[in-house]
Amino acid sequence: MATIKVAVIGVGNCASSLVQGKYHYAASNTAHGLIHEEIGGYRVSDLEFVAAFDVDSRKVGLDLGQAIFAKPNCTKVFHADVPATGTIVKMGAKLDGVAPHMLTAANDRGFEVDETRDATKAEIVQTIKDSGAEILVNFLPVGSQDATEFYMECALEAGVGVVNCMPVFIASRPEWEKKFADAGLPIIGDDVKAQVGATIVHRVLSNLFKQRGVTIDHTYQLNTGGNTDFMNMLDRNRLSSKKESKTEAVQAVLSERLADENIHVGPSDYIPWLHDNKLCFLRLEGNLFGDVPMNLELRLSVEDSPNSAAVVVDAIRCVKVGLDRGIAGALTGPSAFFCKHPPEQFTDDVAAQMTDDFIQAESPLAAE
Numbered sequence: 001m002a003t004i005k006v007a008v009i010g011v012g013n014c015a016s017s018l019v020q021g022k023y024h025y026a027a028s029n030t031a032h033g034l035i036h037e038e039i040g041g042y043r044v045s046d047l048e049f050v051a052a053f054d055v056d057s058r059k060v061g062l063d064l065g066q067a068i069f070a071k072p073n074c075t076k077v078f079h080a081d082v083p084a085t086g087t088i089v090k091m092g093a094k095l096d097g098v099a100p101h102m103l104t105a106a107n108d109r110g111f112e113v114d115e116t117r118d119a120t121k122a123e124i125v126q127t128i129k130d131s132g133a134e135i136l137v138n139f140l141p142v143g144s145q146d147a148t149e150f151y152m153e154c155a156l157e158a159g160v161g162v163v164n165c166m167p168v169f170i171a172s173r174p175e176w177e178k179k180f181a182d183a184g185l186p187i188i189g190d191d192v193k194a195q196v197g198a199t200i201v202h203r204v205l206s207n208l209f210k211q212r213g214v215t216i217d218h219t220y221q222l223n224t225g226g227n228t229d230f231m232n233m234l235d236r237n238r239l240s241s242k243k244e245s246k247t248e249a250v251q252a253v254l255s256e257r258l259a260d261e262n263i264h265v266g267p268s269d270y271i272p273w274l275h276d277n278k279l280c281f282l283r284l285e286g287n288l289f290g291d292v293p294m295n296l297e298l299r300l301s302v303e304d305s306p307n308s309a310a311v312v313v314d315a316i317r318c319v320k321v322g323l324d325r326g327i328a329g330a331l332t333g334p335s336a337f338f339c340k341h342p343p344e345q346f347t348d349d350v351a352a353q354m355t356d357d358f359i360q361a362e363s364p365l366a367a368e
């Protein structure tokens with residue numbers, strides 16, 4: 001049976017939903033909740049998690065099947081029956097992945113980190129190589145610039161493809177993209193655009209206004225949640241690339257770019273009792289026929305991590321197809337469909353079509 005061997009950096013809520021998803025779809029006969037049931041001959045149940053890194057003492061040393069349910073993870077458990085995977089979570093490299101305020105959080109909310117332990121690049125590269133991983137998935141917290149660059153170097157050295165789920169710019173930064181192209185490795189990034197999340201809803205509505213001739217003159221997207229992602233983002237210094245990624249994703253589909261003072265997109269508050277439930281409040285103001293004003297308000301409520309995993313399971317399988325077909329560098333269509341800050345932006349309809357075209361190009365497995 002063909003499998004896809006995956007290494008994950010960060011065993012938080014997003015990794016939890018991803019791992020649960022493998023077992024959920026292996027046990028179920030439906031494709032409910034999937035964007036694609038099969039990609040290049042691969043199903044979600046074909047994912048195999050062969051390596052995992054974290055820095056939290058409550059996870060390091062545990063089997064991945066247990067670590068995904070350890071604190072401070074708080075996402076909805078939709079598939080509790082995850083067996084031991086045989087993959088033990090290894091100590092990762094801390095660098096700037098741990099914001100100081102995450103160490104002093106009460107009620108099992110933040111991180112518990114053993115300051116005396118850290119992993120070297122050689123150890124991480126060796127673990128990835130020994131595991132047989134083909135693809136590395138980056139789930140580091142927002143603001144982990146140095147840690148992300150460090151793990152990208154590890155990926156290049158170990159010779160694995162990458163899905164960059166978070167907003168440090170790698171696939172969309174030409175000098176980094178070139179490193180992957182030169183190494184013969186595919187990459188999808190940057191920053192996951194959730195299945196039906198704040199960004200895609202904001203973009204689709206903005207595109208609707210454009211198609212229907214309504215000029216937008218003000219818009220905001222306020223996001224609140226109670227997971228570690230939102231707690232981490234209380235440190236506003238960690239947010240610059242996140243804000244750029246989310247704002248540009250919306251600006252890219254407007255008929256006219258808005259001045260900075262007329263667009264506000266970003267994380268707005270941490271509300272502990274929301275746990276992994278993300279609430280997004282959107283407002284678009286514009287002028288329709290006769291320059292008559294109108295506005296639209298929307299409230300979106302989603303469990304953040306399964307919303308991310310739906311996209312990540314597709315991105316992983318597209319990177320695998322890239323590896324199978326010898327395609328190197330950023331995968332343009334899938335990056336635009338799955339991510340907020342791809343190397344090149346397209347409307348979501350176009351990006352969806354490009355992704356389907358990429359998938360439907362002759363599959364090596366189908367040809368076997």
Ligand SMILES: O=P(O)(O)OC[C@H]1O[C@@H](O)[C@H](O)[C@@H](O)[C@@H]1O
Binds near residue numbers: 199
């Ligand atoms: O809802 P949006 O704007 O698509 O963003 C969602 C994703 O944004 C990513 O940056 C977060 O790490 C994910 O947890 C989240 O699912």
